[in-house]
Amino acid sequence: MKLFRKKGFMRGLSLFLLIVTLLCYLPGRTEAAKSLSQLKKELSELESEQSSISKKIKNLESQEDSAAEKKEYYDKEVSLLGEQIAVYEDIIGQYQGEIDTINDNIAALETQIAVKEHEHDELYDKFKLRIRVMHEENLSSYAGILLGADSFTNLIERLEAIVSILKADRDTMSKIETMAEDIEADKSALATEVAALEEKTAAEKESKAILDEKMVELEAKQAEAAKALKEISDQISTNEALLKKLQKEEDQIEADIKKASASSSSSSSSSSSSSSSSSSSGRVPTGFLKWPLPGKTYISSYFGNRTHPVTGKKNSNHTGIDIPASGGTKIYCAAAGTVTKSCYNKAYGNMIQVKHSNGISTMYAHMNKPALYKVGAKVSQGTVLGYVGTTGWSTGNHLHFSVLNSSGSYVDPLNYFK
Numbered sequence: 546m547k548l549f550r551k552k553g554f555m556r557g558l559s560l561f562l563l564i565v566t567l568l569c570y571l572p573g574r575t576e577a578a579k580s581l582s583q584l585k586k587e588l589s590e591l592e593s594e595q596s597s598i599s600k601k602i603k604n605l606e607s608q609e610d611s612a613a614e615k616k617e618y619y620d621k622e623v624s625l626l627g628e629q630i631a632v633y634e635d636i637i638g639q640y641q642g643e644i645d646t647i648n649d650n651i652a653a654l655e656t657q658i659a660v661k662e663h664e665h666d667e668l669y670d671k672f673k674l675r676i677r678v679m680h681e682e683n684l685s686s687y688a689g690i691l692l693g694a695d696s697f698t699n700l701i702e703r704l705e706a707i708v709s710i711l712k713a714d715r716d717t718m719s720k721i722e723t724m725a726e727d728i729e730a731d732k733s734a735l736a737t738e739v740a741a742l743e744e745k746t747a748a749e750k751e752s753k754a755i756l757d758e759k760m761v762e763l764e765a766k767q768a769e770a771a772k773a774l775k776e777i778s779d780q781i782s783t784n785e786a787l788l789k790k791l792q793k794e795e796d797q798i799e800a801d802i803k804k805a806s807a808s809s810s811s812s813s814s815s816s817s818s819s820s821s822s823s824s825s826s827g828r829v830p831t832g833f834l835k836w837p838l839p840g841k842t843y844i845s846s847y848f849g850n851r852t853h854p855v856t857g858k859k860n861s862n863h864t865g866i867d868i869p870a871s872g873g874t875k876i877y878c879a880a881a882g883t884v885t886k887s888c889y890n891k892a893y894g895n896m897i898q899v900k901h902s903n904g905i906s907t908m909y910a911h912m913n914k915p916a917l918y919k920v921g922a923k924v925s926q927g928t929v930l931g932y933v934g935t936t937g938w939s940t941g942n943h944l945h946f947s948v949l950n951s952s953g954s955y956v957d958p959l960n961y962f963k
């Protein structure tokens with residue numbers, strides 16, 4: 546009896562506990578069900594918001610494409626005009642060289658003229674002196690010579706001798722005068738030539754000045770195009786950041802839904818698909834690359850996730866490393882191979898890609914001019930491929946250096962240097 550009563554008490558207690566448990570549990574269950582529907586509503590709102598932002602990004606990206614095309618157009622125009630200006634500079638330099646040579650010749654002739662003029666003056670002084678002496682002596686010397694003749698024939702001979710002395714003096718003087726005049730004529734001919742060359746130079750300089758002016762305008766337009774491109778890219782990055790934020794919220798809500806539906810019912814159907822990042826790891830030889838910019842060891846941007854300096858995209862996967870260097874710095878091929886790409890790319894600007902015997906490729910971007918080698922060319926380790934520049938999506942002179950594995954995926958270049 547005592548035992549039975551105890552059993553009854555135990556049964557009553559467990560029933561009481563069950564009721565308490567149910568009372569505690571039931572409100573929780575209602576709350577879970579309520580938030581689940583609310584969560585699903587929030588999720589669908591988020592999804593529609595995301596799709597409108599994705600649309601906006603798509604639209605901006607097409608604007609970005611046309612802005613990039615415009616920038617590419619101005620890049621090409623600037624380099625073309627630069628080539629034309631260089632031609633004028635060549636011609637002007639050539640003329641200047643000719644002018645310098647002729648001016649040297651004129652200087653030499655001036656020295657010769659001075660010498661001849663001096664000779665002429667000296668001779669003339671002597672001649673004058675002789676005339677004066679003869680005059681002062683009342684021509685006594687000539688008269689004496691003549692009076693000393695012992696025959697008429699002898700007199701004539703002496704007279705002829707005097708005349709020929711006078712004539713020789715006069716001939717010498719006129720010869721010197723003629724020589725001086727000839728030199729003077731040569732000099733003036735050369736001066737005329739210089740004047741003609743200077744006129745031609747001035748004309749070329751004028752043509753060049755017009756191109757220089759055009760260059761200033763073009764460079765302003767190029768900068769404007771770069772600015773427009775950046776503005777669009779900024780908008781894209783802002784929207785992408787927003788999208789990312791919304792995606793994060795969505796992930797959170799999806800996780801909450803999973804939790805809520807798992808606790809509310811055992812038969813739950815998974816609705817979210819999660820993508821797992823696949824880390825591809827292929828065995829590749831290391832240390833076979835030589836640094837493409839000897840002496841330039843600072844890396845301004847590493848491989849992988851970062852904020853893109855031009856587009857400002859937050860999550861853009863940087864396909865290589867950026868090595869800053871001044872414009873025109875030589876870019877050396879990192880390993881021997883064959884050129885597989887040599888072109889202008891709206892993002893990479895002037896670029897070249899080289900495939901190496903082990904299947905790995907190296908890529909060099911933003912070069913100031915088209916690469917020095919075309920597709921199919923064989924290049925060695927250390928071959929100069931081109932020069933550092935800032936073409937394409939770039940905010941300053943630097944080399945963007947990428948490494949692609951044999952399946953064509955970008956990998957961290959730093960794994961291939963010793």
Ligand SMILES: [Zn+2]
Nearest residue numbers: 865866867945
């Ligand atoms: Zn880069």
